[in-house]
Amino acid sequence: xxxxxxxxxxxxxxxxxxxxxxxxxxxxxxxxxxxxxxxxxxxxxxxxxxxxxxxxxxxxxxxxxxxxxxxxxxxxxxxxxxxxxxxxxxxxxxxxxxxxxxxxxxxxxxxxxxxxxxxxxxxxxxxxxxxxxxxxxxxxxxxxxxxxxxxxxxxxxxxxxxxxxxxxxxxxxxxxxxxxxxxxxxxxxxxxxxxxxxxxxxxxxxxxxxxxxxxxx
Numbered sequence: 001x002x003x004x005x006x007x008x009x010x011x012x013x014x015x016x017x018x019x020x021x022x023x024x025x026x027x028x029x030x031x032x033x034x035x036x037x038x039x040x041x042x043x044x045x046x047x048x049x050x051x052x053x054x055x056x057x058x059x060x061x062x063x064x065x066x067x068x069x070x071x072x073x074x075x076x077x078x079x080x081x082x083x084x085x086x087x088x089x090x091x092x093x094x095x096x097x098x099x100x101x102x103x104x105x106x107x108x109x110x111x112x113x114x115x116x117x118x119x120x121x122x123x124x125x126x127x128x129x130x131x132x133x134x135x136x137x138x139x140x141x142x143x144x145x146x147x148x149x150x151x152x153x154x155x156x157x158x159x160x161x162x163x164x165x166x167x168x169x170x171x172x173x174x175x176x177x178x179x180x181x182x183x184x185x186x187x188x189x190x191x192x193x194x195x196x197x198x199x200x201x202x203x204x205x206x207x208x209x210x211x212x213x214x215x216x217x
Contacts, residue, residue: 038134038148041191044069045184047177053162054172058082061101061162064144066177068184072150074134075160077103081141092164093145094133098208102163102215105129105149108156108178114215115147152185153178161214171214 044067053061058081065076079089079101092101093115104114106129113129129149136145158176163169209215 038074039069039071039194041194042069043189043191044074045187047180047184049177051174053077053160053174054164054169056169059167068152068181068188070188072148072152073181075147075149077145077147079143084140089140089143090137093136093143099166102209103131103147104161104215105131105158106161107153107158109154152181163213163215165208165210
């Protein structure tokens with residue numbers, strides 16, 4: 001297994017590999033490092049995943065990056081508008097409400113979860129998937145946002161479900177590259193032992209979901 005090297009003041013030191021466990025529950029020692037599940041003490045492994053999630057004549061959402069950690073993965077999504085919209089785009093990912101973009105994840109074993117704006121600590125019943133909004137930015141016609149999903153998917157198909165009810169866009173489904181993510185898990189490196197941060201719960205907001213959508217099940 002290839003190992004990365006750390007160079008400091010003329011010295012080099014191998015960084016230890018991290019053992020990644022697909023399907024490990026989200027409330028494990030990853031929360032020592034970050035209450036939202038993304039370990040700050042790891043160098044993630046990158047997976048090529050530049051895939052369109054939804055598109056209309058006026059809007060497009062695509063994934064522009066996927067990074068694998070020992071307890072989950074981070075997606076970078078980009079939203080583009082052809083024309084200047086009547087409402088700003090920069091709130092559609094992080095603020096629950098009538099104009100929010102719906103992002104959900106479903107694993108082969110039936111576990112599922114969706115992001116709920118700033119309420120990143122929400123967990124679906126039965127130890128399901130957690131989808132955390134990790135921040136983003138942009139302008140009136142181009143917005144980027146990061147999401148951390150925990151745990152890593154188990155073997156088998158996994159998918160992203162995306163919808164934007166306020167703009168008349170129903171559920172669209174995109175397959176995740178699970179095999180590539182599993183291979184990438186062997187390239188994760190630890191920087192230092194997990195550190196326990198201060199725990200802070202963010203407020204929950206109400207969202208608007210159509211009754212016939214995947215998100216309403």
